[in-house]
Amino acid sequence: MYTKTDIVNIAGKLFSERGYHGTSMRDLAKVLAVRGATLYSHVESKEEMLWEIVNRAADEFLAAAAAVPQDSSPEERLRLLVHGHLDVIARELPYATVFFHEWQFLEPSLREQIKERRDAYEQHFRRVIEDGIEQGCFQAEDARVATLFVLSALNWTYQWFRPDGSLTIEQLAEQYNALIQRSLKADI
Amino acid sequence: MYTKTDIVNIAGKLFSERGYHGTSMRDLAKVLAVRGATLYSHVESKEEMLWEIVNRAADEFLAAAAAVPQDSSPEERLRLLVHGHLDVIARELPYATVFFHEWQFLEPSLREQIKERRDAYEQHFRRVIEDGIEQGCFQAEDARVATLFVLSALNWTYQWFRPDGSLTIEQLAEQYNALIQRSLKADI
Numbered sequence: 178m179y180t181k182t183d184i185v186n187i188a189g190k191l192f193s194e195r196g197y198h199g200t201s202m203r204d205l206a207k208v209l210a211v212r213g214a215t216l217y218s219h220v221e222s223k224e225e226m227l228w229e230i231v232n233r234a235a236d237e238f239l240a241a242a243a244a245v246p247q248d249s250s251p252e253e254r255l256r257l258l259v260h261g262h263l264d265v266i267a268r269e270l271p272y273a274t275v276f277f278h279e280w281q282f283l284e285p286s287l288r289e290q291i292k293e294r295r296d297a298y299e300q301h302f303r304r305v306i307e308d309g310i311e312q313g314c315f316q317a318e319d320a321r322v323a324t325l326f327v328l329s330a331l332n333w334t335y336q337w338f339r340p341d342g343s344l345t346i347e348q349l350a351e352q353y354n355a356l357i358q359r360s361l362k363a364d365i
Numbered sequence: 366m367y368t369k370t371d372i373v374n375i376a377g378k379l380f381s382e383r384g385y386h387g388t389s390m391r392d393l394a395k396v397l398a399v400r401g402a403t404l405y406s407h408v409e410s411k412e413e414m415l416w417e418i419v420n421r422a423a424d425e426f427l428a429a430a431a432a433v434p435q436d437s438s439p440e441e442r443l444r445l446l447v448h449g450h451l452d453v454i455a456r457e458l459p460y461a462t463v464f465f466h467e468w469q470f471l472e473p474s475l476r477e478q479i480k481e482r483r484d485a486y487e488q489h490f491r492r493v494i495e496d497g498i499e500q501g502c503f504q505a506e507d508a509r510v511a512t513l514f515v516l517s518a519l520n521w522t523y524q525w526f527r528p529d530g531s532l533t534i535e536q537l538a539e540q541y542n543a544l545i546q547r548s549l550k551a552d553i
Contacts, residue, residue: 352507
């Protein structure tokens with residue numbers, strides 16, 4: 178017997194491999210070896226599962242950012258944001274993949290909600306970069322572009338990082354952090 | 366009357382907006398206001414168009430990298446690679462989107478060909494970073510991770526850069542280049 182969570186987890190794996198539009202409810206039922214009627218007794222629709230997956234990934238990213246102590250230095254806060262972001266990607270690779278890749282297929286009102294959560298998450302990075310510029314430890318011509326640069330470098334890792342590869346997520350996070358801190362470090 | 370190029374261009378736009386699996390030949394015929402038979406007299410299949418789009422994007426990225434003079438300094442070569450990459454994304458946004466987002470839906474033998482072309486492209490970045498480390502102008506704990514960092518920051522721009530936005534591609538390339546050069550610059 179499957180719980181709803183099991184089903185959404187398997188759906189997340191299929192969506193991440195084949196894409197949302199490339200996965201049918203029939204595919205999902207086949208992988209679970211259940212009949213369609215059984216599947217629909219647990220979940221309402223394919224879109225409901227997409228929403229659960231994307232929203233949970235957003236929860237994880239926002240929780241990681243919220244855990245960063247606001248009274249630390251901008252460098253330390255940025256270091257924790259970088260580690261937290263990569264940690265979520267490594268821990269939740271299928272969900273993060275669906276979050277980055279398939280969120281656009283949500284219906285407009287749900288897409289809008291995710292957009293707001295993404296913006297709120299981006300603001301954590303933007304604030305720490307702006308605080309660093311104000312305090313003289315960071316420099317950037319435009320804090321918005323610097324924020325997008327950092328998040329772009331972080332986001333795309335879901336495409337190539339593999340938890341079973343030779344590089345651990347801690348090693349990756351340390352190297353990424355060194356590169357990012359240097360890209361923003363103020364000239365002395 | 367449409368040429369094959371027109372049809373592939375429209376397909377690129379649709380694939381970039383709705384995804385490859387989210388676009389049917391019927392959708393394409395509808396947008397073009399032609400009958401299915403007319404469409405199939407120009408193109409063999411949806412997959413053939415995906416291949417043409419992804420392969421043309423690969424052509425453009427590789428041509429931009431090949432145009433970089435090998436006798437320039439590592440810093441200058443990297444600057445030109447950064448500008449060239451962002452220029453292709455801005456110029457060919459729907460094609461670049463399909464390249465980054467949908468290439469995985471190619472059949473295995475074609476996917477393998479694209480993977481080889483992506484690897485060849487990545488090598489241009491890797492070589493310039495390694496040359497810079499050897500010549501003492503760049504530093505990185507691991508040239509492979511540094512290469513993936515730079516390409517990740519560049520690739521993800523297709524998600525948020527809009528050619529009609531307030532930031533021009535030249536402004537973006539200059540700021541990106543400054544951030545990337547600083548992330549790699551050797552300590553004096």
